[in-house]
Amino acid sequence: MKFSIQRDEIYEALQKVASVIPQRSTIAMTQNIKFSVADGQLELMTTDLEITMVSFVKPQEVTEEGAIALPGRQIHDLVRELPNILLTFESDANHRLEIRSDFGQYKIGGENPTEFPHKPAITEVHEIQLPNRILKRLIEKTIFATSTDELRPALTGVFFELGENSIQTVATDGHRLAMLGYRDDSLPIESMNAIISTRALNFVLRSVEFEGVTAMALGNKHALFQMDSTRLYARLIEEMYVDYNRVIPNDINYELTINNAELLASVKRVSLFSNPITAQVVLHITPQRLEIHAEDMDYGGEANEAIAHQSFTGEDFTIGFNSRYLQTVLRHVDSQQVVLKLVRPDYAVLLQPTEMPENEKQLMLLMPIRLEEA
Amino acid sequence: MNPTLTGTPARPAGGWKRVIVHVDMDAFFAAVEQLLRPELRGKPVIVGADPKGGKGRGVVSTASYEARVFGVRSAIPISEAYRLCPQGIYIPPNGKLYSRYSRKVFEILNHFSPQIQPVSIDEAFLDVTGSVHLFGSIRKLGEEIKRRIHAGTGLTASVGIAPSKSVAKIASDIQKPAGLTIVAPENVQEFLDPLPASKLWGVGKKSMETLLRMGIRTVRDLREYPLEVLEQKFGAMGEHLFRMARGIDEREVREEEEIKSVSHETTFETDQTDRELLLSTLLALSEKVGSRLRKYGLRGKTVQLKLRFQDFSTFTRHKTLSHYTNLTDEIFTVSKSLFEQFDKTGVKETDPPRPVRLIGVGLSQLVSEKGMQTSFWDLENERKVRLEKVVDQIQEKFGKSIITHAQALGARKRK
Incomplete structure (x- = not known):
């Protein structure tokens, strides 16, 4: 294998793939980056066995095709420290690599590339094309609500649901739930779903450009995201997702419409006075206004605010929330006004934006803090 | 401070x-x-x-x-x-x-x-x-x-x-x-000596009976016994008695020690091997633990099972859940699985079942329901909770014998 490439070109690709290299692993090979040169393209690949990341870059000149597995961090760190000059990579039959630059040369012991784990084979594929902007929103508007509880592995990922010309993402940790739906006639009709880990989706968010289109292939055991110059294979979380439709309230008793930014700002201020452990804020809603209250019994702090709302259908209503959860949920509502649909002080609250981009549907649920003994 | x-x-x-x-x-x-x-x-x-x-x-x-x-x-x-x-x-x-x-x-x-x-x-x-x-x-x-x-x-x-x-x-x-x-401090011994030994922390009915049989009535009587003798008679408890009789107690005042756990146990009149009966008892105990927690508005995270066998060997096993509960059903399911796991470890199919003398269930890592972040599982459990609360109320009004889980009924009949 022999090729020459500008430092900036290869460094961008190295940065993308290096972040997948696991801190430690029982399989030593995963500490490497696999370099393969073919058809005038350089392919860099890393894997932690859950996620496989592949990045493509075009060298300035390819002298000899071939492949090698190289210690990932070492090569990344070396290239990082080099200025933007032309670098020549050349490997020999004993899997040793020499990098030459104007500064000098560096020799690195590599490994046989055939021993590097293979790319996952995607079987029973459903492929869809999504504008990057939409893909980003589908992930960003839900991923914050995923769980870290390893006892419920299904909830540690985002649930992708396809069907009837639509795609919908859902995430929940049991305390809050976030859902975003997108409808487009180009999307397939048949239904299909998959749970993708938050770790994989964070890599997708980092790799996907704002413009353009991503092809997403959902297979039996893996999902594949094909972005501009990057491909990401993610092992699916093979679990049943929870039947979240059962907790979406149907019989709404009260409806509050309020300016989202004003509510968020008020909650932020008041929550500075809440107990740091429970982070509890109490919302008292009257037909005239919304009162927000927090106190910290242990240190004697207390805060009260009252803000105007757009409308409230119903009588006085009091409900408590973890202010951190409430803030995150509100922050993910894009419209100027937010609607809170209330059932009971101890029931899930439904939050929705008043206006949405065309073809999109957003819904969030938040469970309250119990204020009274049951 | x-x-x-x-x-x-x-x-x-x-x-x-x-x-x-x-x-x-x-x-x-x-x-x-x-x-x-x-x-x-x-x-x-x-x-x-x-x-x-x-x-x-x-x-x-x-x-x-x-x-x-x-x-x-x-x-x-x-x-x-x-x-x-x-x-x-x-x-x-x-x-x-x-x-x-x-x-x-x-x-x-x-x-x-x-x-x-x-x-x-x-x-x-x-x-x-x-x-x-x-x-x-x-x-x-x-x-x-x-x-x-x-x-x-x-x-x-x-x-x-x-x-x-x-x-x-x-x-x-x-x-x-x-x-x-x-x-x-200088009066502690003088203060303790004339008191009946039953006043000491940890001296219950059972240990007091043993003490009386040894001719020990007062703390002073107890103090005459050397540590070795007490250890022979009471095991690990012996040292505790020895220290208590001298007012030696280094336990600290601990703020978080509110109600740490709720547990119930039963000692059988005759040692039991009947698995059905043991499970029914377990359910009845789970019900007691659950109803007490619901009454106090508490939930717990760690379920504990306690077993004492004929030879007085005592074992505890526990399992920590990912969430807090006070549901009888859940407490029973977990304690039952602990019981079944324990039953199997190191026991061959052919071994006769070990007669159980005492069985107990407890829940610890308690938190108050008030101020607790609720979850969607609470909504799923809501009907169960409501049902169990109704059962609690009826039992409080008419006595425990009125309503029981079907399996707990078995335990009662056979007693």
Whole structure:
């Protein structure tokens, strides 16, 4: 294998793939980056066995095709420290690599590339094309609500649901739930779903450009995201997702419409006075206004605010929330006004934006803090 | 709190290494009732679940001092109280009301030390080693606690002050009601010696029987026995007795130690091997644990199973859930799986089942439902909770025998 490439070109690709290299692993090979040169393209690949990341870059000149597995961090760190000059990579039959630059040369012991784990084979594929902007929103508007509880592995990922010309993402940790739906006639009709880990989706968010289109292939055991110059294979979380439709309230008793930014700002201020452990804020809603209250019994702090709302259908209503959860949920509502649909002080609250981009549907649920003994 | 940080005298005068206060409200539930209903003052008031004209199956929670004259004590069956004191005024407990007064008391105690350990709704330990100098003397501090509780709530408390928790607790009980007993370090032995050994922390009915058989009545009698003999007779408990008899107790006043766990256990009259019966008992115990937690508005995270076999070997196994529960169903499912796992470990198919002498279920890592972040699982469980609460209420009203899970029924029939 022999090729020459500008430092900036290869460094961008190295940065993308290096972040997948696991801190430690029982399989030593995963500490490497696999370099393969073919058809005038350089392919860099890393894997932690859950996620496989592949990045493509075009060298300035390819002298000899071939492949090698190289210690990932070492090569990344070396290239990082080099200025933007032309670098020549050349490997020999004993899997040793020499990098030459104007500064000098560096020799690195590599490994046989055939021993590097293979790319996952995607079987029973459903492929869809999504504008990057939409893909980003589908992930960003839900991923914050995923769980870290390893006892419920299904909830540690985002649930992708396809069907009837639509795609919908859902995430929940049991305390809050976030859902975003997108409808487009180009999307397939048949239904299909998959749970993708938050770790994989964070890599997708980092790799996907704002413009353009991503092809997403959902297979039996893996999902594949094909972005501009990057491909990401993610092992699916093979679990049943929870039947979240059962907790979406149907019989709404009260409806509050309020300016989202004003509510968020008020909650932020008041929550500075809440107990740091429970982070509890109490919302008292009257037909005239919304009162927000927090106190910290242990240190004697207390805060009260009252803000105007757009409308409230119903009588006085009091409900408590973890202010951190409430803030995150509100922050993910894009419209100027937010609607809170209330059932009971101890029931899930439904939050929705008043206006949405065309073809999109957003819904969030938040469970309250119990204020009274049951 | 580290008093040396303030630069003021770090330790109280005399041989006091620590100053521990035990505060015990006098006939708490009955006193609250008498406070709010003046017509009850000076009368024998008996607070207990389920009085039902003396035919109830509950027990006495608290008896006023007027009722204690007739021999009515807490924890005796209501029916017996009725026999002893038919003229008594029997009142079902009003938990919410008592909690409100309890909170007031604890607010007052907060002024004396940040280091408070609530023992129950009407009882607490305080470590005042670092704050006693602010009150002038130990006696003044004790008097101030009593005065402020009375001024703030209208109720009386008895206070014991000693260098250790166990001695402070005994001291608060010596002059009830409204007593103040201070046991200085140099007087601890003199104070303990004449007391019946049953006063010591950890000496229950069973161990007292053994002590009596050994001819030990008082703490002084107990102190004559060397450590080795006590260890022979009582095992690990022997050293504990040895230390208690000398007032040696280094346990700290721990703030978080509120109610740490709720558990129930049953000792069988004859050792049991019948798996069905053991499981039914487990369910009945889970139901007791669950209903107690629901009553107090608590939930727990760690389920514990306790087993004692014929040879007195005792084992505990526990499992921590990812969420908090107080559902009978869930407690039973987990304790059953613990039981079944235990049953299998190291046992061959052909081995005869080991006769079980005692079985117990407990839940720990408790949190209050109030102020708790709810989850979607709560909505799923809502119907179950509502059902179990109804069962709790009916049982409270008509006695435990009315409603039971089908499997618990099995346990009862065969007993």
